[in-house]
Structure formats: C-alpha cells, structure tokens
Amino acid sequence: KQEVxxxxxxxxxxxxxxLVLNCSFTDSAIYNLQWFRQDPGKGLTSLLLIxxxxxxxxxxxxxxxxxxxxxxxxxxxxxxxxxxxxxxLCATPRGSQGNLIFGKGTKLSVKP
Amino acid sequence: xxxxxxxxxxxxxxxGQEARLRCSPMKGHSHVYWYRQLPEExxxxxxxxxxxxxxxESGMPKERFSAEFPKEGPSxxxxxxxxRGDSAAYFCASSPRQGPPEGYxxxxxxxxxxx
Numbered sequence: 001k002q003e004v005x006x007x008x009x010x011x012x013x014x015x016x017x018x019l020v021l022n023c024s025f026t027d028s029a030i031y032n033l034q035w036f037r038q039d040p041g042k043g044l045t046s047l048l049l050i051x052x053x054x055x056x057x058x059x060x061x062x063x064x065x066x067x068x069x070x071x072x073x074x075x076x077x078x079x080x081x082x083x084x085x086x087x088x089l090c091a092t093p094r095g096s097q098g099n100l101i102f103g104k105g106t107k108l109s110v111k112p
Numbered sequence: 113x114x115x116x117x118x119x120x121x122x123x124x125x126x127x128g129q130e131a132r133l134r135c136s137p138m139k140g141h142s143h144v145y146w147y148r149q150l151p152e153e154x155x156x157x158x159x160x161x162x163x164x165x166x167x168x169e170s171g172m173p174k175e176r177f178s179a180e181f182p183k184e185g186p187s188x189x190x191x192x193x194x195x196r197g198d199s200a201a202y203f204c205a206s207s208p209r210q211g212p213p214e215g216y217x218x219x220x221x222x223x224x225x226x227x
Contacts, residue, residue: 034215043118043203043220044155089155098210099145099168104154 002027006090006103013080014111021075021106023090028068035064035075036089038105044089048075080110116141116206117186118219125194125226133222136186137206144187145216146179149201161187162210194226 003026013019023033032051036044048057048064050073056065063076077084087107091100117136125131137144146158160168161181172179176194181187191198201223205216 036218041223044205044218046215046217049215091155094157098143098207099157099160099171100147100155100205100216101157102147102155 002030002092002094002101004090004092004101004103006088006106008106009104010107010109012109012111015080015082017080017110018076018078019080019108021077021088021108023073023075023103025071025073025092025101028071030068030092033064033066033073033090033092034100035062035073036091038087038089040086047088077108080108082110082112084108085110116204116217116219118202118204118222120222121220123222123224125224127195127226128193131191131194131198131224133189133191133202133224134186135189135204135206135219137204138208138217141206141208141217143207143210144181145205145207146187146189147203147205149203149221151200155203158189167210191224194224196226199224199226 005024007022034049035047037047038044050057050066061078066073087105089105091102094101119134142163144161147155148158149155157171159172159179164183176192178190201221203218203221205218
C-alpha cells in the first residue's frame with residue numbers, strides 16, 4: 001500500500017533563503033509525482049509534475065527532483081519570498097486508475 | 113477555459129440536511145475525481161467517475177454519500193443527513209484521460225460546515 005509522507009509539517013524561513021521540502025513514498029513503482037501549492041482557504045495549484053522516467057523538473061525558482069530507488073522527491077525553492085508562504089503538497093497516482101495519494105503537506109512561512 | 117469550477121464555494125448545513133456539491137470539469141475533460149480534506153488532514157480520495165459511470169468509489173463512506181456524473185451537466189457529490197464530522201473541504205479534479213494522468217487540475221473546493 002502506497003503511503004506518502006512529508007517532513008517537516010511546518011517550516012519558517014527568512015526571506016531570501018533557499019529551502020528544500022521533502023516528500024517520501026513507500027512504493028517506488030510510481031508513474032509520476034506531482035507537487036501542489038495550497039493557499040489558505042483556496043484550491044490546489046499544480047506546480048510541477050515529474051514523470052517516473054525523469055529525474056527533475058524546473059519552473060522558475062522551483063526545482064523538483066525524483067529518486068525512485070530511495071522513494072524520495074524534493075522541492076527546492078530558490079530565493080524564497082513572502083508570497084511563497086503556503087502549504088505544499090506532494091502526491092502520486094495509485095496505480096493505473098490515477099487517483100492521487102497525498103502527503104499531509106508542509107506549511108511554509110517566509111518571513112519578510 | 114475557466115478551469116475546474118466548483119460551487120458553492122461555501123455551504124452551511126444543519127445536521128440532518130442534505131448537501132449537494134457541484135463540479136464542472138475543464139472543457140474536454142471527461143474524468144472527475146472527488147477528494148475530501150478534513151481539518152488537519154491530507155486530501156483523501158473519495159470517488160472517480162467518467163460520464164455516466166462510477167469507476168472507483170473505494171474511498172466513499174458506505175452510507176449517506178453518493179456521486180454522479182451525468183451525460184450533461186456537472187458532477188454531483190451528494191451527502192444525505194449530514195453530521196458534524198462531514199465538515200470538510202471537498203475538492204474535485206478533472207483529467208482528459210484515464211490512467212496515470214499528465215497532471216490534474218483542481219477546483220477551488222467547496223467548504224462544507226455542518227452546524
């Protein structure tokens with residue numbers, strides 16, 4: 001049974017700092033892994049999607065990596081800004097049906 | 113393309129009433145997934161539907177919850193005789209095809225409060 005874990009549950013950093021959010025999964029046979037951002041009281045915004053054959057994806061200041069053998073993905077945020085404050089979720093599909101298994105998220109606070 | 117539309121954004125129901133949550137997928141998407149986010153919990157899968165078919169309802173509570181996705185119109189998640197424990201944010205996502213998706217698009221959610 002696939003389980004997704006995100007550590008830490010909360011993270012507070014000063015503006016400008018580079019940071020890494022962690023996501024681990026128990027079954028390495030994944031199809032892909034998706035990172036989302038959720039603002040308080042809002043929906044989910046897709047940030048990056050890494051296919052199982054890829055090692056990383058980049059979008060602006062964000063870089064996501066995937067290491068299936070170790071069951072880990074990381075989301076790297078460069079030069080953090082207060083506007084990056086949100087909860088970051090990772091998720092991977094359950095088999096071929098595609099419904100996602102989510103971690104509980106990391107709540108990021110970037111202090112000005 | 114307005115994206116995945118959910119309404120209402122907020123819904124308040126008294127215990128015992130019915131709640132109806134609507135989800136209109138993105139244009140061209142015929143697959144809809146519903147998720148529930150309980151306070152301080154992660155998102156949990158509830159049900160996966162295609163037009164006129166329930167494909168996987170393994171995450172749905174056995175009683176009081178039902179879902180449909182008719183040929184015309186939005187997908188509906190229906191909760192009968194709501195209880196306080198049903199208070200949560202309900203999200204739907206859509207995709208253009210079955211199988212490991214190329215990425216989900218989520219709606220903004222419906223926040224249900226049972227009083």
